[in-house]
Amino acid sequence: MADERERLRRWRLLLGDPGSAALGAVSGDDEAIDGALNALYEPSERGGSRSAGLGDSAPKVARWLADIRTYFPSSVVQVMQADAIERLNLAQLLLEPEMLASVQPDVHLVGTLLSLHKAMPETAKATARQVVATVVAEVEKRIAQATRSAVAGALNRASRTHRPKLPDVDWSRTIQANLKHYQPAQRTVIPERLVGFGRRQKAVQRDVIVAIDESGSMAESVVYAGVFGAVLASIAALRTSVIAFDTNVVDLTGRLHDPVEVLFGTQLGGGTDINRAIAYAQTLISRPTETLFVLISDLYEGGVRAEMLRRIRAMTASGVQVVVLLALSDSGAPSYDRENAAALATLGVPAFACTPDAFPELLAEALSRGDLTGWAERYQLRSQ
Structure with missing residues (x-):
């Protein structure tokens, strides 16, 4: 029964106001969630176009941004922010430092800011730079170590030699290449050839x-x-x-x-x-x-x-x-x-x-x- 109620609740939030007649009104947190979704995705009374439910009011948009961060996971917030910028033409509001301080930084938002930064007033540029710096730090943390390790390994492989000096022997690859020379009596591998890396340049x-x-x-x-x-x-x-x-x-x-x-x-x-x-x-x-x-x-x-x-x-x-x-x-x-x-x-x-x-x-x-x-x-x- 609880699963059925949850299923109907999800359908009501998905359908928005048109679902009220069959599924009833929403209350509590669901009312706030429904309002946040309606502001972005509810069709206007004038036809099929999306209504500008957030208007052109920065305070109203800031409240909406706070609501979606409260009720939705980070990945969903990023999608909704991107949809709001595209559907409701909110790019101009991002030129205001108060608005920039309200959004959740992500890669898509950085892309939008980069496209706007030539038109950005001086009062907003410092905040925009902070937003970009936050995302850059997250991306760098995600990829930097893996990139440096991959490059080091690749350059070492490129300089591999079959006549390495003792400190440069790659013992794992040497053993693998010489398994056919395993000596049961001595319980060891006698390598016919060594595999290693050239000294780092x-x-x-x-x-x-x-x-x-x-x-x-x-x-x-x-x-x-x-x-x-x-x-x-x-x-x-x-x-x-x-x-x-x-x-x-x-x-x-x-x-x-x-x-x-x-x-x-x-x-x-x-x-x-x-x-x-x-x-x-x-x-x-x-x-x-x-x-x-x-x-x-x-x-x-x-x-x-x-x-x-x-x-x-x-x-x-x-x-x-x-x-x-x-x-x-x-x-x-x-x-x-x-x-x-x-x-x-x-x-x-x-x-x-x-x-x-x-x-x-x-x-x-x-x-x-x-x-x-x-x-x-x-x-x-x-x-x-």
Whole structure:
């Protein structure tokens, strides 16, 4: 009986006011929950469009934000905030510092703030920076250690040698490679060959160039890519360059000491000229065979498509390893230009979506010159 009451309660909250006739009114906390949902999702009396139930009143929106944080889990709050910004045109209210102090920081909100920051009044900029810094710190905590470990392992694997000095012997791999030489009488393995790693080099071993598409649809990817770029720049064995592009190209490499500065160096929205971005990236390449170029873009090209593909072909022919990420986000399969993705595939360049948690492993595979096409298929990240 209790389960049935809970089922009917959920249906009433789902249906909103139209469910009142059959399921009755709500009371207590459910009344507050119903009000918060109605303000965002209830159709207006004028037809099918969503009503602006929150109006244009900052105090009313602030109360609504407090209510949803009270009654819904964090993951749901993030979805509702994003829906409110999109459905009720609340972006302008985010220019007010009082409003910014009320919202729950998340990656989607950072994307919205980055698209607004050029129009943001000075009074709101400090608060916006605090919001962005909070999210950046959370993302960095999530990905930094895994990224550094993956890069270190990949560079060590790339320098593996079969004539290691004793301190550099990888005993686990050596034993595995020599199991057929096990001696029962001595109860030991007599290795025929040693497997180990070359000594760590203090010099820069690989160059990494990250090009980030900052068109509006790539907001979440921009946030994650900016933080990853800053983490990679902190690894001495890599020479990391990060550029952002729409129809122009901005070199963010000088800001990589601070991921918040990287993000505020972007300008979400506008057109896309991938060809121009690749042309600039080519000027940064000094050691083609030691360079990894990561293009993060949905491949909707507003520039010269044939020239873009020609540049990619020239890159790969010179020895540059090229990877295209259609998205770097947690939001599932992205929208992307399938024709351009197919054209890249014919050039041997994999194009697939990747989650932030999977990116360190992808990076390690790329830096150790692994087969990224096989990697993408194994983890089912290739967009269909």
